[in-house]
Amino acid sequence: MTISKSILGSLLGKNVYKITLSNGVIDVALTNYGATVMSLFIPDKFGNKINVVAGFDSLEEYVENTTKIGATVGRVAGRIANGKFKIDKKEYNTTINQKGNTLHGGVEGFDKKVWDLVEYSLTDRKVTFAYISPDGEEGFPSTLKVNATYTLTDDNSLKIEYEAVSDGDTIVSLMNHSYFNLDGDGSGEVFETKLLINSDIITPPNECGVVDGTLLNVKNTVYDFTLERKIGDVSKTVFPSGNTYDVNYLFDTSYKKIASAKSEKSGIVMDAYSNADGMQLYLPIRLKGKYIDYPNYSFFCLETQRVPNAINCKNLPSPMIKKGDKYYSRTEYRFSFLTDVK
Numbered sequence: 001m002t003i004s005k006s007i008l009g010s011l012l013g014k015n016v017y018k019i020t021l022s023n024g025v026i027d028v029a030l031t032n033y034g035a036t037v038m039s040l041f042i043p044d045k046f047g048n049k050i051n052v053v054a055g056f057d058s059l060e061e062y063v064e065n066t067t068k069i070g071a072t073v074g075r076v077a078g079r080i081a082n083g084k085f086k087i088d089k090k091e092y093n094t095t096i097n098q099k100g101n102t103l104h105g106g107v108e109g110f111d112k113k114v115w116d117l118v119e120y121s122l123t124d125r126k127v128t129f130a131y132i133s134p135d136g137e138e139g140f141p142s143t144l145k146v147n148a149t150y151t152l153t154d155d156n157s158l159k160i161e162y163e164a165v166s167d168g169d170t171i172v173s174l175m176n177h178s179y180f181n182l183d184g185d186g187s188g189e190v191f192e193t194k195l196l197i198n199s200d201i202i203t204p205p206n207e208c209g210v211v212d213g214t215l216l217n218v219k220n221t222v223y224d225f226t227l228e229r230k231i232g233d234v235s236k237t238v239f240p241s242g243n244t245y246d247v248n249y250l251f252d253t254s255y256k257k258i259a260s261a262k263s264e265k266s267g268i269v270m271d272a273y274s275n276a277d278g279m280q281l282y283l284p285i286r287l288k289g290k291y292i293d294y295p296n297y298s299f300f301c302l303e304t305q306r307v308p309n310a311i312n313c314k315n316l317p318s319p320m321i322k323k324g325d326k327y328y329s330r331t332e333y334r335f336s337f338l339t340d341v342k
Contacts, residue, residue, distance in 0.1 A: 001022065001023060001024065001122060001125060002020075002021075002022045002122070003019065003020065003021050003022075003120060003121070003122045003125065004019070004020045005017055005018070005019050005020075005120065006018050008031060008033070008058065008059040009058075009059040009060075011033070011059065011063070011114050012114060014114040014116075016031060016032060016033045016059050016114060017031060017032050017117055018030070018031050018038065019031070019032075019117070019120050019127050021125050021127065021150075021152040022152070023125060023152050023153070023154060023156065025042070025043065025156055026040070026041065026042050026152060026156055026158070026335065027039070027040075027041040027049070028040050028041075028150070028152055028158055029055075030127055030150055031059075031062070032114060032115040032116070032117045032129050033059060033062050033063075033113075033114055033115075034062065034068075034070075034071035034072055034110065034111040034112065034113065034115070035071065035072035035110070035115045035129040035131070035148040036055075036062065036069075036070045036071040036072065036111070037053060037055070037070040037150070037158075037176060037178050038055045038056065038057075038070060039051045039053060039055045040052050040053045040158065040178075042156075042268055042335055043337075044184070044266040044267055044268060045266060045267030045268075045337065045338065050183070050184035050185070050187075050266065051184060051185040052180055052181060052182050052184065052185070052268065052270075053070060053178045053179060053180055053181075053185065054069045054070065054178075054179040054181075054185055054287065054292075054294070054298075054299055055069060055070050055185070056069070056291065056292075061290075061291045063112075064289065064290045064291060065289060065290075065291070065292070066289060067179075067284075067287055067289065067292075068104060068109075068111045068177040069177065069178075069179055069287075069292075070176070070177065070178050070179070071110070071111035071176070071177050072110050072111060072115075072129075072148050072162070072174060072175075072176055072177075073104045073105060073109060073110060073111055073174065073175050073176070073177050073303075073305075074104075074105050074109060074110035074133070074146065074172065074173070074174045074175075075105050075109070075110065075133055075137070075138065075140045075144060075170075075171070075172055075173075075174075076094075076102075076104075076105060076140070076171055076172060076173045076306075076311075076319060077104055077105070077173045077174065077175040077303065077305040077306070077308070078103070078104070078173065078211075078248070078278075078280065078303075078305055078306075078307075078308025078309065079098065079101045079102065079103050079209065079210050079211070079308050079309055080094055080101060080102040080103075080308075080309055080311065080312070081101055081208070081210045081212070081309050081312050082096075082100060082101060083095065083096045083100075083101060083102040083139070084312075085171065085311040085312055086311075087141065087169050087170070087171070087320060088169065092139055092140070092141055093139050094106055094138055094139035094140060095107045095138045095139055099208065099209065100208070101208070101209075101210060102138075102139075104177075105138055106138030106139065107138065108138065109138065110131060110133070110146070110174070111177070113131050115129035115130060115131045115148065116129065116130045116131070117129060118130045118147065124151065125151060125152045125153070126149060126150065126151040126152075127149070127150045127151075128147055128148070128149040128150075129147070129148045129149075130145070130146065130147050130148075131145075131146045131148075132144070132145050132146070133145075133146065135167075135168070140170060140171070141168060141169070141170050142166045142167055142168030142169065142170040142323070143166065143167045143168070144164055144165070144166045144170060144172060145164065145165050145166075146162065146163070146164045146174065147161075147162070147163045147164070148160070148161070148162055148174075149161045149162075149163075155334070156334065156335045156336065157332050157333065157334040157335065158332070158333045158335075159330070159331075159332045160176050160330070160331045160332070160333075161328070161329070161330050162174040162175075162327070162328070162329040162330075163326065163327065163328055164321070164326070164327040165324065165325070165326050165327070166321055166323060166324075166325070166327075167323060167324075168323045169320060169321070169322050169323055170320070170321060171311050171318075171319045171320050171321070172306075172319060172321055172327050173305050173306035173308075173319045174305075174327075174329055175276070175303050175304050175305040175329070175331070176304075176331065177301065177303060178301065179284070179287070179298075179299035179300075179301055180261070180270065180299055180300055180301065180302070181193075181298060181299050181300075182261060182262065182263035182266055182268045182270060183263050183265050183266050184266065186294075186298075187298075188295055188298060189232070189295065189296070189297045189298060190231050190232075190283070190297060190298065190299060190300050191230060191231055191232025191297060192230060192231075192232065192263070192264070192265065193230065193231050193261055193262070193263050193300065194228050194229065194230055194231075194261065194262050194263075194264070195225055195228065195229065195230075195231050195259065195260070195261050195281075195300070196225055196226070196227070196228040196229075196259060196260045196261075197225035197226065197249055197258065197259045197279070197281065198226070198251075198256070198257060198258055198259065199218075199226070199249040199250055199251055199258070199279070200217055200218050200219060200224070200226055201215055201216065201217060201218065201249070201250040202215075202216050202218055202223050202247050202248060202249050202250065203215060203216075203248045203250055203278070203307055203308075203316070204216050204247065205246070205247070205248075209246070210308070210309050211248060211307060211308045211309040211310070211313065211316075212309070212313065213313035213314070213315050213316060215250070215315075222234050223247060225259075225281075228260070231283065231297075231300060244282070244283060244284055244285045245281065245282065245283035246280065246281075246282050246283075247280065247281055248278050248279065248280045248281075248307060248308055249278070249279045249280075249281065250277065250278060250307065251274075251276065251277050251278065251279065252277065253275050253276070253277050253317070254275065255273060255274070255275045255330065256273065256274075256275075257271055257272070257273050258272050258273065258274050258276075258279055258302075258304070259271075259272040259279065259302055260272070261300070261302075262338065264338065267337050267338040268335065268337060268338075269335065269336045269337065269338060270333055270334070270335055271333070271334040271335075271336070272302050272304070272331065272332070272333055272334075273330075273331065273332040273334065274304040274329075274330065274331040274332070275328075275329065275330050275331075276304035276305055276306065276329060276331065277306060277307055277317050278304070278305050278306055278307035278308065278310075279302055279303060279304050279305070280301065280302075280303035280305065280308070281300070281301070281302065281303075282300070282301035282303055283297055283299075283300050283301075284297070284298075284299060284301075285297065287299065304329070304331040306319040307319075
């Protein structure tokens with residue numbers, strides 16, 4: 001069991017840290033810039049440790065990045081249609097940053113903030129970051145106090161917990177935006193990865209890419225992952241011309257296993273547990289920017305969140321919290337290893 005801390009740099013008068021946790025099997029690196037997962041090294045079936053998430057090494061790369069790699073997304077994950085919503089008949093307008101909508105908290109969401117490092121514990125192998133989002137930030141009402149806690153467990157799980165409380169009525173949906181490749185960062189397409197999703201309902205986006213309250217049963221559709229199948233079997237069918245797969249699956253809010261992914265190439269299995277009522281399966285066509293240029297479909301994301309745009313859909317569970325109420329979200333990625341793969 002080890003934990004270490006180093007300084008990546010400084011921004012806006014605050015130190016930006018890199019904190020590394022290890023349980024002897026898994027090594028995870030975190031930073032308080034965006035409360036971000038920087039790397040997640042796990043041994044493959046040959047005993048070689050591979051990084052199964054996308055990430056950067058320097059603060060400059062994270063500052064320039066626009067894809068929210070590994071970061072905490074907020075104040076509200078997903079899209080808000082037209083950047084508008086109402087609370088008690090009062091309309092709020094949030095920052096438009098994606099095709100006429102608000103995406104992942106606006107222009108400068110929680111991923112672009114230097115969070116405070118509140119706690120890092122060798123005994124608990126736990127790190128807690130904190131951020132205070134002021135009233136009116138990106139157009140969202142009320143001041144929101146947020147904690148993000150990452151815990152690396154003895155049984156090879158990375159647990160992510162978000163807690164928040166507001167001084168007034170507001171909306172909140174927090175999630176971690178890690179990009180996974182169980183064959184290792186830089187290994188190419190994830191089409192051979194096998195995926196299972198324990199949901200038979202999606203909230204399909206409309207022509208503007210926004211959830212509008214429509215529900216669709218996945219049975220006999222290409223969106224059906226209730227039985228394990230290769231990611232490539234679906235993505236190549238849905239988007240043969242090469243586009244992004246970006247669909248939200250619906251759950252209840254009990255804590256349960258929502259998805260499982262495995263690679264026979266590496267022998268790594270990842271089971272996702274969460275109390276979120278939504279999970280976005282996101283297969284980016286390409287991650288490209290100043291410091292990155294990955295081939296198409298090099299990663300998959302399992303974005304555990306409140307259902308996108310639910311504040312504007314009466315038939316979906318609302319992401320609103322009342323003054324003084326506590327928001328709590330928990331997601332856990334449990335890693336194990338295939339023993340029968342040669």
